[in-house]
Amino acid sequence: MKKLLCLAVFFSASLLQAEAQQQTPKKPLSHDVYDSWNSLEGDKISNNGQFVLYNIDPQEGDGDLYIRSMVNNAAAKYNRGTKARFTNDSQFAVFQIKPEHQKVRALKLKKKKGDDLPKDSLAIVKLVDMSVVKMPRVKSYKLPKEGSGWLAYHLEKPLAEKKEAKKDTAAVSEKKVETKKSTPKKNKDAKGTELVLRNLNTGQEHRFSRVVDYIFSEQGNMLYFVKDELDSLHHAGVFAFSTSELKEMPIDTGKVTYKGITTDKTGNQLAYVASADTVGADIRYFGLNYWNTKNRRNQLLADTAAKGLPQKWMVSEHGNLTFSEDGKRLFFGTFPRPVRYEKDTTQLDEDKVSLDIWTYKDPLIQPMQLKQNDQELKRSFLAMYDLKSGKMQQLATLEMPDVYLDAYKTGDVALAVSDEKYKITIGYDTPTRKDAYLIDLKKGTAKQVLKETRGNPRLSPMGKYVYWYEPMDSSWHALSARGGANINLTKKLAVPFYDVDFDMPMLPDDYGFAGWVEDDSYLLVYDQHDIWKLDPTGKKAAVNLTDSYGRQNNLRLRYEKLDPEEKFIPANADLYLSGFNIRTKADGYYKDYVSKEAKPEKLISSDHAYTSLSKAKDEQLVTFRRGDFRNYNDLYTSNLGFANVEKLTDANPQAAAYKWGTVELMDWKSTDGVPLQGLLYKPENFDPKKKYPMMVYFYERSSDRMHAHRTPAPSASTINIPLFVSNDYLVFVPDIVYKDGYPGESAMDCIIPGVQLLVQQGFVDDKNMALQGQSWGGYQIAYMVTRTNLFKAAMAGAPVSNMTSAYGGIRWGTGLSRQFQYERTQSRIGGTLWEKPLQFIENSPLFFADRVETPLLIMHNDNDGAVPWYQGIEYFMALRRLNKPVWMLVYNGEDHNLMQRKNRKDLSVRMSQFFDHYLKGAPAPVWMQQGVPSVIKGKNFGLELVSEPEVAGELQE
Known part of the structure; x- marks a missing residue:
């Protein structure tokens, strides 16, 4: 009876609580909710499928790591856990623990930095009982890629050592001469710290001092590490530790620098580069070194005198060292020996000339060269050392700098792809032309097989074929790596393999490919809807692997790679596919087969977005993310049949307390009769009898992001x-299609009919509509306000306002000339300034600034690397002179899009103030009414709202 009474009381209390929650009015979202809104990151599933881990982190502050048992559904929470991984045997989880956000912030306010700030800790969780072991002051950790049972973690400098390093050593001088002579001189620049190798099963640890770099072999049978020089008695060097013998072995000591340590698949072979030259030397000469567990003898394989190395070339310290899958080959980097320039010690720095010299013969213009300087200084060219024959072969050259190998690096050919002859056309000729060469790894010869292709040739996984999509004929091609004709694999097929929706005045790209079937037997490529199986020899007819199911059902079917290490698709594989409905925007997963004839089977499909499908390595269990506009993309789990879907996370339960809204798919036609789609976001509890202010935001096409x-x-x-939307705005996001030469007019032709259709439905306040967009969207808005007064206000972020001046400019983020953008890509003019001068002018808002009546807010930052800052200035100055209501926000040091969170918060508030003022009649802020004089910059930000009588007052510091 007591139990029944308790249950009754419990259920009554629950009902009352639920009713109270229902009666509590929902709040509109505000700018102060951002920091606490969470994201779900780093989700992983253990190999045995019994555990899942994930992080739930606020946008600012301390997050939590969760480890959930899939057996009993219990979840353990670890504050500030990050960088978490499961061991391969699914027995442990390892992660780092970040310092508390507020403690770090408090110390930074006291001007503390570097070693004076708290450091990460390390945690090891034994999954069978969730017991935890922690270690302080850990900078990194590593686990073997395939093996289990071992963990290596690298410690920060001890606190005592830090304090010792800060002492004024000059003051410690009163020692006997004999003592000074007998004390080794310490290396002041030493950075090595203690490395710890831990047996996860026993807890036994092995410690190694002065370590600066370390790696495990794949199976964990060997740990290799580099030690820094401490003093004349403790040299830098490379060392090995056998986890089976529990024995440390010196490999090479006495040189100044050791870099790039790498092992073969077995862990029994090691390669690295080393130099005896001091760090400050003008040119540092490195040698390629080799060691193995069999003879345990260090061997110099290549240096400047190596046979096979081009004359006046040298081994690169920046090259990527890799062994072939079978361990018989070693690949490394070389480069031409730099010219040594004598330093002029007779001139002061202020007397030296600093200039860039531009010439019409430069392969790359000076801004691109300057942007790529560091990359060029570290550039290396692929070379191969055959460990069986002892021969070295240079593969990449100045003329053929980019060389690609097969997936296993065991084949007899490599593929070189070069655009060196065509670099001078970068900036206006796109896609860039390339030549391709097959390199015979046995004979050391190269043969050209492709000339001026616009595609991106690559080698198949086994190295049997070269394959690529050729934009010039919109087809997939292949040719045998042993010699043979260039075969067009898709020319005779009735469906297009180019992007049919592509509307720029250049060659359209392809839809991509799924991969190769084992033994290079078939190439799987996509059309708009389906997957095709292509015979690379061209002898067998192409097969629509998905039986046109995608096209018949308006689906876009794409392969989901469930094994991250997959190099090819097994011939008998079950194919798991994502399936997106192009028309309705529903999403889900389907199943098909490589070899078995059957139509795709629908596993799950709904009005959600599905992402991040991941499978347990040893079990038929998957995790995935699912969400929609209203619901966050939380983590779910299921078997591979998706018959028992279970939600694992609720990252943002607080969302239930806020007004949100809904999203609907809209259909209409452009002025030219082109069918269009767009998204209409409506406030929660939308009332069709009311009139709502409406924001119109756009870029190009966004309707596929409905969910x-x-x-x-x-x-x-x-x-x-x-x-x-939460603050009772409608938001309309229309798709746009473009006509070559008329980008601004195309935007008008697509957007205005959609807006008019909404106005006709009666719930849009047509006197209070506004435009907002960034970059390309910003340009279209800058154009539209010269052609229509339909909108009450507009904001244009980083807009191009004058195509004639922008055309000749530079994209400072990359150093590229901007010409390609206007001739062939996004701006879609379709010709040069001298070929189509009138269209450059017609599409430039600046030339029609006198027509603007719409109040305009511009954001254009002074370090914009995509659209030159002066584009915003030109438009602002024209509108200012015409006494048009215009404001420009310039965030100092910021790029095209804001990167610093403080600036993002500031912009969000100002945008709301701007649109609330014009569309809702809210008071204007001080920055709009009076501005913020430079003398009080950083002291008063002008965010206070003012009523009309206060407008005449002066802004005070």
């Missing part, structure tokens, strides 16, 4: 849709 969840977050450049 994408949009998190409340400070803006890098565009409106946060949930925030505006």
Whole structure:
């Protein structure tokens, strides 16, 4: 009876609580909710499928790591856990623990930095009982890729050592001469710290001092590490530790620098580069070194005198060292010996000339050269050392700098692809032309097999074929690596393999490919809807692997790679596919087969977005993310049949307390009769009898993101849709299709009919509509306000306003000339300035600034690497002179989109203030009414709202 009474009381209390929650009115989203809104990151599933881990982190502050048992559904939480991994045997989870956010912030306010700030800790969780072992002051850790039972973790400098390093050593001088002579001189620049190798099963540890770099072999049978020089008695060197013998072995000592340690698949062979030259030397000469567990003898394989190395070339310290899968070959980097220039010690720095010399013969223009300087200084050219024959072969050259190997690096050919002859056309000729060469790894010869292809040739996994999509004929091609004709694999097929929706004045790209079937037997490629199986020899007819199921059902079927290490698709594999409905935007997963004839089987499909499908290595268990506009992309689990879907996380339960909204798919036609789609976001509890202010945001096409969840977050450049919808705005996101030569007019032709259709439905306040967009969207807005007064206000982020001046400019982020963008890509003019001068002018808002009546807010930052800052200045100055209502926000040192969170928060507030003022009649902020004079910059930000009588007052410091 007591139990029944307790249950009754419990259920009554639950009902009352639920009713109270239902009665509590939901709050609109505001700018102060951003920091606590969570993201789910780093989800992983153990190999045995019994555990899942994931992080739930706020946008600012301390997050949590969760480890959930899939057996009993219990979850353990670890504050500030990060960089978590399961061991391969699924017995342990290892992760780092970050310092508390507020403690770090408090210390930074006291001007502490570097070693004075708290460091990460390490945690090891034994999954069978969830017991935890922690270690302080850990900078990194590593686990074997395939093996289990061992963990290596690298410690920060001990606190005592830090304090000792800060002492003024000059003051410690009163020692006997004999003592000074007998004390080794310490290396002041030593960076090595203690490395710990731990047996996870026994807890036994082995410690190694002065370590700067370390790696495990794949199976964990060997640990290799580099020690820094401490003093004349403790030299730098490379060392090995056998986890079976529990024995440390010196490999090479006495040189100044050791880099690039790498092992073969077995862990029994080691390679690295080393130099005896001092760090400050003008040119440092490195040698390629080799060691193995069989004879345990260090061997110099290549240096400047190596046979097979081009004259005046040398081994690169920046090359990527790798062994072939069978361990018989070693690949490394070389480069031409740099020219040594004598330093002029007779001139002061202020007397030296500093200039860039531009010439019409430069393969790359000076800004691109300057941007790529560091990359060029570290550039290396692939070379091969045959460990069986002892011969070295240079593969990459100045003329053929990019060389690709098969997936196993065991084949007899390599593929070189070069655009060196065509680099001078970069900036206006796109896609760039390339030549391709097959390199015979036995004979050392190279043969050209492709000339001026616009595609990106690659080798098949086994190295039997060269394959590529050729934009010039919109077809997939292959040719035998043993010699043979270039075979067009898709020319005779009735479906297009180019992007049919591509609307730029250049060659369209392909839909991509799924991969190769084992033994290089077939290439699997995509059309708009389906997957095709292509015989690379061209002898067998192409097969629609998905039986046109995608096309018949308006689906876009794409292969889901469930094994991250997969190099090819097994011939008898079950194919798991994502299936997105192009028309309705529903999403889900399907199943098909490589060899078995059967139509794709629908496993799960719904009005959600599905992402991040991941499978347990040894079990038929998967995890995936699912969400929609209203619901965050939480983590779910299921078997491979998706018959028992279970939700694992609820990352943002607080969302239930806020007004959100809904999203609908809209259909209409452009002025030219082109069918279009777009998204309409409506406020929660939408009333069709009311009239709502409406924001119109756009870029190019966004309707496929109908079910994408949009998190409340400070803006890098565009409106946060949930925030505006939660505050009773409609938000319309239309798709746009373009006509060559008329990008601005195309935007008008697509957007205005969609807006008019919504206005006709009666719930849009047509007197209070606004535009907002960034970059390409910003340009279209800058154009539209010269052609229509339909909108009450507009914001254009980083807009191009004058195509004639922008055309000749530089994209400073890459150093590229901007010409390609106007002739062939996004700006879609389709010709040069001298070929189509009128269209450059017609599409430039600046030349029609006198027509603007719409109040305009511009954001254009002074370190914008994509659209030159002066584009915003040109438009602002024209509108200012015409006495048009215009403001420009310039975030100092910021790029095209805001990177710093403080600036994102600031922009979000100012955008809301701007649109609330014009569309809702809210008071204007001080920065709009009076501005913020430079003399009080950084002291008063002008965010206070003012009523009309206060407008005449002066802004005070």
